[in-house]
Amino acid sequence: xxxxxxxxxxxxxxxxxxxxxPSTKIYEDEHTLAFLDIMPQSKGHSLVISKWSxxxxxxxxxxxxxxxxxxxxxxxxxAVRGALNPDGLHIAQFNGAPAGQTVFHLHVHIVxxxxxxxxxxxxxxxxxxxxxxxxxxxxxxxxxxx
Numbered sequence: 001x002x003x004x005x006x007x008x009x010x011x012x013x014x015x016x017x018x019x020x021x022p023s024t025k026i027y028e029d030e031h032t033l034a035f036l037d038i039m040p041q042s043k044g045h046s047l048v049i050s051k052w053s054x055x056x057x058x059x060x061x062x063x064x065x066x067x068x069x070x071x072x073x074x075x076x077x078x079a080v081r082g083a084l085n086p087d088g089l090h091i092a093q094f095n096g097a098p099a100g101q102t103v104f105h106l107h108v109h110i111v112x113x114x115x116x117x118x119x120x121x122x123x124x125x126x127x128x129x130x131x132x133x134x135x136x137x138x139x140x141x142x143x144x145x146x
Contacts, residue, residue: 003096005104007054013105017051024135026079026142031065032072036135036142037109039128041121044084044112044138048072049105056104057095073108075146082145083138086112092121 008014015021016035023035026046037045050069055061061069077089090111094101100121113119 003057003059005056007056008104011105012103013047013049013107017049024132024139026139027072027076027146029072031068034072034076036130036139038130038135040130041090041109041111042086042113042117044080044086044110044142046076046080046110046142048076048108048110053106055106057101057106058093059095061106069106069108073110076142077110079142079145080110080112083142084112087115088113090119090121 012021016023017033023033024038025033025035027034028051031051032048033051034046034048037047048069050061050065053061053065055065058066073091077091080086081089090109090113092109092111093107109121111121
Protein backbone atom coordinates (compact mmCIF):
# COMPACT_ATOMS: atom_id res chain seq x y z
CA UNK A 1 0.00 0.00 0.00
CA UNK A 2 1.35 3.40 -0.93
CA UNK A 3 1.55 6.53 1.18
CA UNK A 4 -1.71 7.72 -0.35
CA UNK A 5 -5.10 6.19 0.18
CA UNK A 6 -8.31 6.19 2.17
CA UNK A 7 -8.52 5.29 5.85
CA UNK A 8 -9.96 1.79 6.33
CA UNK A 9 -12.43 1.72 9.25
CA UNK A 10 -11.95 -2.07 9.31
CA UNK A 11 -8.23 -1.99 10.16
CA UNK A 12 -7.30 -3.81 13.38
CA UNK A 13 -6.62 -0.65 15.39
CA UNK A 14 -9.93 0.93 14.36
CA UNK A 15 -11.62 -2.30 15.46
CA UNK A 16 -9.79 -2.19 18.81
CA UNK A 17 -10.97 1.41 19.31
CA UNK A 18 -14.53 0.39 18.41
CA UNK A 19 -14.41 -2.46 20.95
CA UNK A 20 -14.85 -5.07 18.23
CA UNK A 21 -11.58 -6.90 18.91
CA PRO A 22 -9.74 -7.13 22.24
CA SER A 23 -6.42 -5.62 23.20
CA THR A 24 -4.23 -5.75 26.29
CA LYS A 25 -4.37 -2.11 27.34
CA ILE A 26 -1.55 -0.60 29.35
CA TYR A 27 -2.49 3.09 29.19
CA GLU A 28 -5.41 5.18 28.01
CA ASP A 29 -6.40 8.81 28.18
CA GLU A 30 -9.03 10.79 26.29
CA HIS A 31 -6.81 11.10 23.19
CA THR A 32 -4.58 8.02 23.05
CA LEU A 33 -4.46 4.30 23.69
CA ALA A 34 -1.43 2.11 24.41
CA PHE A 35 -1.54 -1.68 24.33
CA LEU A 36 0.76 -4.66 24.08
CA ASP A 37 1.56 -6.05 20.63
CA ILE A 38 0.12 -9.55 20.14
CA MET A 39 3.13 -10.50 18.01
CA PRO A 40 5.90 -8.88 20.05
CA GLN A 41 9.41 -8.28 18.78
CA SER A 42 10.53 -8.35 22.42
CA LYS A 43 8.97 -8.69 25.89
CA GLY A 44 6.98 -5.51 26.55
CA HIS A 45 6.56 -4.49 22.88
CA SER A 46 3.88 -1.81 23.07
CA LEU A 47 1.92 0.25 20.55
CA VAL A 48 0.52 3.78 20.91
CA ILE A 49 -2.30 5.11 18.73
CA SER A 50 -4.51 8.17 18.53
CA LYS A 51 -8.12 7.53 19.50
CA TRP A 52 -9.54 10.26 17.28
CA SER A 53 -7.22 10.78 14.32
CA UNK A 54 -7.92 8.73 11.20
CA UNK A 55 -4.43 9.30 9.82
CA UNK A 56 -2.86 6.36 8.05
CA UNK A 57 0.67 7.69 8.41
CA UNK A 58 2.79 10.58 9.66
CA UNK A 59 2.11 12.60 6.50
CA UNK A 60 -1.61 12.69 7.30
CA UNK A 61 -1.79 13.05 11.08
CA UNK A 62 -2.94 16.32 12.58
CA UNK A 63 -0.15 18.08 14.54
CA UNK A 64 -2.29 18.04 17.70
CA UNK A 65 -2.83 14.27 17.45
CA UNK A 66 0.86 13.67 16.80
CA UNK A 67 1.76 15.69 19.90
CA UNK A 68 -0.69 13.64 21.97
CA UNK A 69 0.63 10.34 20.60
CA UNK A 70 4.26 11.26 21.26
CA UNK A 71 3.51 12.43 24.82
CA UNK A 72 1.94 9.02 25.44
CA UNK A 73 4.90 7.26 23.81
CA UNK A 74 7.15 8.92 26.38
CA UNK A 75 4.87 7.92 29.30
CA UNK A 76 4.67 4.32 28.10
CA UNK A 77 8.41 4.13 27.44
CA UNK A 78 9.08 5.27 31.01
CA ALA A 79 6.66 2.70 32.42
CA VAL A 80 8.12 -0.09 30.26
CA ARG A 81 11.60 0.87 31.42
CA GLY A 82 10.47 0.88 35.04
CA ALA A 83 8.84 -2.52 34.74
CA LEU A 84 11.39 -4.36 32.60
CA ASN A 85 14.70 -2.49 33.00
CA PRO A 86 15.80 -2.94 29.37
CA ASP A 87 19.23 -1.86 28.16
CA GLY A 88 17.60 0.23 25.42
CA LEU A 89 14.28 1.17 23.86
CA HIS A 90 13.58 0.93 20.14
CA ILE A 91 10.96 3.56 19.23
CA ALA A 92 9.71 3.04 15.66
CA GLN A 93 7.03 4.37 13.34
CA PHE A 94 6.60 3.12 9.74
CA ASN A 95 4.93 4.84 6.78
CA GLY A 96 3.72 2.81 3.79
CA ALA A 97 4.06 -0.89 3.05
CA PRO A 98 7.53 -0.58 1.47
CA ALA A 99 8.73 0.92 4.77
CA GLY A 100 7.31 -1.97 6.79
CA GLN A 101 3.89 -0.61 7.77
CA THR A 102 1.29 -3.37 8.05
CA VAL A 103 -1.61 -1.61 9.83
CA PHE A 104 -2.65 1.65 8.20
CA HIS A 105 -3.62 3.61 11.32
CA LEU A 106 -0.66 5.67 12.50
CA HIS A 107 1.02 3.91 15.41
CA VAL A 108 4.30 4.03 17.27
CA HIS A 109 6.14 0.94 18.47
CA ILE A 110 7.99 0.86 21.80
CA VAL A 111 10.26 -2.19 21.83
CA UNK A 112 12.46 -2.92 24.86
CA UNK A 113 15.92 -4.18 23.89
CA UNK A 114 18.56 -6.04 25.89
CA UNK A 115 22.27 -6.50 25.18
CA UNK A 116 22.84 -9.45 22.86
CA UNK A 117 19.32 -9.33 21.41
CA UNK A 118 18.92 -8.71 17.66
CA UNK A 119 18.13 -5.05 17.01
CA UNK A 120 16.26 -5.51 13.74
CA UNK A 121 12.53 -5.28 13.22
CA UNK A 122 10.65 -8.18 11.60
CA UNK A 123 7.45 -7.65 9.63
CA UNK A 124 4.32 -8.70 11.49
CA UNK A 125 2.78 -12.00 10.52
CA UNK A 126 6.08 -13.87 10.73
CA UNK A 127 6.34 -14.42 14.48
CA UNK A 128 4.40 -16.32 17.10
CA UNK A 129 1.35 -14.90 18.83
CA UNK A 130 1.91 -14.00 22.47
CA UNK A 131 0.14 -15.96 25.19
CA UNK A 132 -2.91 -13.94 26.33
CA UNK A 133 -2.39 -14.74 30.02
CA UNK A 134 1.27 -13.73 29.81
CA UNK A 135 0.29 -10.45 28.13
CA UNK A 136 -2.24 -9.67 30.87
CA UNK A 137 0.36 -10.32 33.59
CA UNK A 138 2.92 -8.20 31.77
CA UNK A 139 0.38 -5.38 31.34
CA UNK A 140 -0.21 -5.39 35.11
CA UNK A 141 3.56 -5.11 35.64
CA UNK A 142 3.84 -2.17 33.26
CA UNK A 143 0.71 -0.38 34.54
CA UNK A 144 2.20 -0.42 38.05
CA UNK A 145 4.87 2.00 36.78
CA UNK A 146 2.58 4.82 35.63
